[in-house]
Amino acid sequence: MAEKSFKYVIVGGGVSAGYAAREFAKQGVKSGELAIISKEAVAPYERPALSKAYLFPEGTARLPGFHVCVGSGGERLLPEWYTEKGISLILNTEIVKADLASKTLISAAGETFKYQILIVATGSTVIRLTDFGVEGADAKNIFYLREIDDANKLVEAIKAKKNGKALIVGGGYIGLELSAALRMNNIDVCMVYPEPWCMPRLFTAGIASFYESYYANKGIDIIKGTVAVGFGKNENGEVVDVKLKDGRVIEADIVVVGVGGRPLTTLVKSQVEEEKGGIKTDAFFKTSSPDVYAVGDVATFPLKLFNELRRVEHVDHARKSAEQAVKAIFASEQGTSIEEYDYLPYFYSRAFDLSWQFYGDNVGETVLFGDNNPTSATHKFGTYWIKDGKVVGVFLESGTPEENKAIAKLARVQPLVDNLDRLAAEGLAFAANI
Ligand code: FDA
Numbered sequence: 001m002a003e004k005s006f007k008y009v010i011v012g013g014g015v016s017a018g019y020a021a022r023e024f025a026k027q028g029v030k031s032g033e034l035a036i037i038s039k040e041a042v043a044p045y046e047r048p049a050l051s052k053a054y055l056f057p058e059g060t061a062r063l064p065g066f067h068v069c070v071g072s073g074g075e076r077l078l079p080e081w082y083t084e085k086g087i088s089l090i091l092n093t094e095i096v097k098a099d100l101a102s103k104t105l106i107s108a109a110g111e112t113f114k115y116q117i118l119i120v121a122t123g124s125t126v127i128r129l130t131d132f133g134v135e136g137a138d139a140k141n142i143f144y145l146r147e148i149d150d151a152n153k154l155v156e157a158i159k160a161k162k163n164g165k166a167l168i169v170g171g172g173y174i175g176l177e178l179s180a181a182l183r184m185n186n187i188d189v190c191m192v193y194p195e196p197w198c199m200p201r202l203f204t205a206g207i208a209s210f211y212e213s214y215y216a217n218k219g220i221d222i223i224k225g226t227v228a229v230g231f232g233k234n235e236n237g238e239v240v241d242v243k244l245k246d247g248r249v250i251e252a253d254i255v256v257v258g259v260g261g262r263p264l265t266t267l268v269k270s271q272v273e274e275e276k277g278g279i280k281t282d283a284f285f286k287t288s289s290p291d292v293y294a295v296g297d298v299a300t301f302p303l304k305l306f307n308e309l310r311r312v313e314h315v316d317h318a319r320k321s322a323e324q325a326v327k328a329i330f331a332s333e334q335g336t337s338i339e340e341y342d343y344l345p346y347f348y349s350r351a352f353d354l355s356w357q358f359y360g361d362n363v364g365e366t367v368l369f370g371d372n373n374p375t376s377a378t379h380k381f382g383t384y385w386i387k388d389g390k391v392v393g394v395f396l397e398s399g400t401p402e403e404n405k406a407i408a409k410l411a412r413v414q415p416l417v418d419n420l421d422r423l424a425a426e427g428l429a430f431a432a433n434i
């Protein structure tokens with residue numbers, strides 16, 4: 001099979017790849033120099049849409065509506081855009097081997113690709129219940145959500161099981177967003193997760209209690225402190241019920257599992273330095289291997305603000321890390337330099353008519369402020385995290401754009417606070433005055 005050769009190759013065609021492509025074009029990449037190789041069948045798109053408007057019964061999002069870079073207010077990069085720029089978009093192509101020493105990539109179909117500079121942008125994959133050998137976890141209508149193909153299967157099941165029953169395994173991002181989306185489709189939803197409250201990676205008990213009550217008021221059953229240990233199937237191999245560790249059996253004709261992700265670093269394993277489960281990079285997303293960069297979910301990079309190495313599995317960082325790596329590549333070719341990556345962690349989620357944002361770090365003491373009554377009309381509330389006398393993180397539900405800007409600024413400035421009671425009383429006004 002013929003060998004193809006490019007100056008720059010991005011492996012992976014997700015969020016980072018799309019934002020990297022835009023930056024390559026801005027930096028003046030020449031026609032024929034760049035290839036994006038993706039196992040997906042479509043051009044890079046804004047992955048967050050898959051767990052939100054893609055599943056809505058009304059106002060449904062479909063491609064080409066959410067190709068990158070619309071998610072951050074930019075123009076959509078349609079497949080034609082790549083053609084116009086002379087960027088090769090090599091789709092339906094999984095790279096199964098990367099030999100960094102000879103700068104060679106091999107696809108599942110046996111094609112060979114050569115590069116001078118490689119950007120690894122393979123993102124994450126889902127953790128599956130079959131990975132822990134949960135009985136019956138291979139039944140039909142048990143879904144995971146990572147790529148558009150997964151979302152399409154789920155959309156089909158929602159149609160086929162109209163007014164049916166769904167069990168959602170996991171109380172993290174996928175669990176909370178998918179429970180809401182299925183409920184909006186008039187499906188009976190039950191959530192199961194092992195922790196004492198939802199989204200324990202980020203939420204305090206105080207934050208979680210608002211969302212749990214809000215979800216309960218929408219008719220969602222929540223079962224905490226246990227896990228799914230087995231699935232019953234019918235004669236067609238379709239799931240019919242879920243056995244929980246605490247002995248309960250819950251009927252379900254759709255199951256969605258969101259029990260976490262795993263960065264896809266296998267291609268370069270043992271060829272680059274790794275750290276905290278990801279590929280270790282510097283502040284320019286350069287790995288320990290010459291001419292190899294890693295961006296997005298797979299990168300473990302220096303988070304300057306907190307002076308430690310971190311891996312971040314969120315879209316804002318995927319976009320910004322990709323842009324940083326491409327700027328660094330061009331700067332290094334031109335013998336110039338750019339500023340180190342100085343990232344302020346930013347996470348968000350939307351479900352029902354709720355919308356929250358978080359900036360900074362969720363460590364230290366916490367102060368809950370505002371109106372967290374789940375039945376109130378405004379439900380504008382938040383939480384500050386305070387470490388070593390400084391506010392290091394802020395969470396806000398239902399903030400206006402100005403208020404969200406104010407909490408972002410606050411998390412960046414990290415102001416000193418001496419009186420937590422006063423901070424609680426001041427609430428959002430404290431952020432507005434920074
Ligand atoms: P991404 O996963 O976007 O892309 C990786 C690409 O590489 C995929 O196209 C994959 O097929 C391809 N690939 C992998 N291995 C390959 C191989 N060997 N050969 C070829 N191609 C390969 N974040 C947030 O901040 N807010 C939000 O609301 C959401 N919502 C959300 C919903 C859903 C359903 C998911 C799954 C994730 C989110 N996220 C999110 C997280 C966010 O989407 C995620 O952090 C970014 O997409 C990461 O971007 P990457 O480019 O690193 O990976």
Ligand code: NAD
Binds near residue numbers: 051192226227348
């Ligand atoms: P997650 O880590 O957010 O949540 C996983 C949840 O499953 C946790 O509550 C965990 O304790 C629970 N869990 C673990 N094992 C379990 C078991 N055996 N049974 C039941 N529950 C179990 O991961 P996720 O929600 O699966 O999301 C996957 C990826 O997608 C992450 O990278 C996430 O950042 C990303 N994502 C982000 C957003 C967003 O930022 N708004 C939205 C969707 C997905």
